[in-house]
Amino acid sequence: MGDNESTSPCPDRSDGDYFQVLLEGATAPRPPAPPECPFCELLQDRYATSYTGHWVLLEPRIVVPARTVPPRRRWIITSTGTAMNLWDAEPLPGAKCRIPHRIVCPWLEPEDHWPWVTALRQYNSRRSQRLFDLPDTG
Template sequence: MGDTDDTASCPDRPGGDSDHLAAAFHALLEGATAPRPPLPPECPFCELGQERYATGYAGHWILLEPRILVPAHTVPPRRRWIITSTGTAMNLWDAEPLPGATCRIPHRMACPRLEPEDHWPWVTALRQYNRQRSQRLFGLPDDGLPDTG
């Protein structure tokens, strides 16, 4: 109250930093979590060198697989990155790629030290539901289904 101006710390008030918070949230959602320069462009998990690009989110960088261009239609939505004419990486989100378009992929999709991302969470939920259902129906132990392979 009083003489202090706290609008910069209150995202709900005009002039607050809600735009900055939204940008930071989207950067994290898109995986723009690469180490900033002057740190080396290495994955913090596997320590492999990658290509680091600035994103449209101020202060956020992304590590992309080096020298890898893939047909965009083979990459799940929200994982397709292009490099703009200014050298900034841009996520195409859900945009349908044009025929013959190529894109870059984030290193976190191919990092050998991270669990593979599940691009369709509803399938994971369905898989877990089916696992529980089969355990109940067939009286299987909680440690999992028998290996049939």
């Protein structure tokens, strides 16, 4: 039926954390590429993650109470400047976190139905449109 002996059960990757990286969205372009979203082309804050050679794009200037962010979408910046996903950890009272751009990118399918995330996605959609609605020259 098939050649099961010569096919690998998973992609040929030397990076053992590859699936975790994909799950967390740590797929940002590496420096020296600009830290912009490959879908909407808006500039973001790029941070290294604990996964060697992997970066994440976080929404710029947005720091929110961690309890208002869906689990697995809460990112904190450590004292070393590395971004760390809190996953399902219950945030401490008063804790603040950053959010990944992918949950508010206007060009990606929405992941959840939190009202403030929807509002931020719509705001980013308007910002993205302004990039392409430049006045005619001449």
